[in-house]
Amino acid sequence: TQLLEQSPQFLSIQEGENLTVYCNSSSVFSSLQWYRQEPGEGPVLLVTVVTGGEVKKLKRLTFQFGDARKDSSLHITAAQPGDTGLYLCAGALSDSNYQLIWGAGTKLIIKP
Amino acid sequence: DTGVSQNPRHKITKRGQNVTFRCDPISEHNRLYWYRQTLGQGPEFLTYFQNEAQLEKSRLLSDRFSAERPKGSFSTLEIQRTEQGDSAMYLCASSSIRGAKNIQYFGAGTRLSVL
Numbered sequence: 001t002q003l004l005e006q007s008p009q010f011l012s013i014q015e016g017e018n019l020t021v022y023c024n025s026s027s028v029f030s031s032l033q034w035y036r037q038e039p040g041e042g043p044v045l046l047v048t049v050v051t052g053g054e055v056k057k058l059k060r061l062t063f064q065f066g067d068a069r070k071d072s073s074l075h076i077t078a079a080q081p082g083d084t085g086l087y088l089c090a091g092a093l094s095d096s097n098y099q100l101i102w103g104a105g106t107k108l109i110i111k112p
Numbered sequence: 113d114t115g116v117s118q119n120p121r122h123k124i125t126k127r128g129q130n131v132t133f134r135c136d137p138i139s140e141h142n143r144l145y146w147y148r149q150t151l152g153q154g155p156e157f158l159t160y161f162q163n164e165a166q167l168e169k170s171r172l173l174s175d176r177f178s179a180e181r182p183k184g185s186f187s188t189l190e191i192q193r194t195e196q197g198d199s200a201m202y203l204c205a206s207s208s209i210r211g212a213k214n215i216q217y218f219g220a221g222t223r224l225s226v227l
Contacts, residue, residue, distance in 0.1 A: 041221065042220045045216075090154075099160075099168075105153060
């Protein structure tokens with residue numbers, strides 16, 4: 001059974017603080033996607049990482065794919081209340097396989 | 113905008129009734145997925161279509177659930193004899209078999225409440 005362990009499950013911090021969310025697996029992924037989901041809406045794709053060691057930046061969000069392509073992290077700098085939401089990671093085992101392996105999500109609350 | 117469209121957005125029904133949800137994928141996408149999501153959890157895979165063929169069904173998809181994609185475009189998910197445990201957000205996603213990396217794009221979901 002392929003698992004993607006996401007941590008922490010829940011994080012509540014003050015505006016301006018930094019945070020990191022982790023996704024770890026024993027499986028090797030051909031790519032890994034990060035999504036953000038707000039209450040009552042579907043997940044919105046933030047980024048896809050495909051190369052081991054890759055780092056992608058999206059404003060204050062930094063995404064990293066592990067060298068072995070088994071893990072990934074999302075770092076938010078100077079978090080803002082607008083960053084509040086459920087963050088999900090999902091890994092693809094191969095380019096042709098339809099299936100994504102999903103993390104359980106990190107519920108992030110940024111307090112003003 | 114030609115994103116993934118789902119309707120209705122919300123459905124309230126009484127236990128035992130049948131419900132049907134519709135998903136219109138991104139027009140050039142030939143892969144379509146249905147997921148179920150409960151509050152604060154990640155999506156749980158239900159079923160997957162490539163064009164009109166239903167290629168995979170999860171064990172979560174009991175006999176009361178059926179999905180179709182008759183012409184390889186929109187899809188419907190029907191739940192018969194609904195139970196309170198069916199209350200959840202039902203998400204549809206689509207992706208292209210060409211291009212990058214099985215990137216799935218989601219609709220806004222249909223929230224089902226079974227009373």
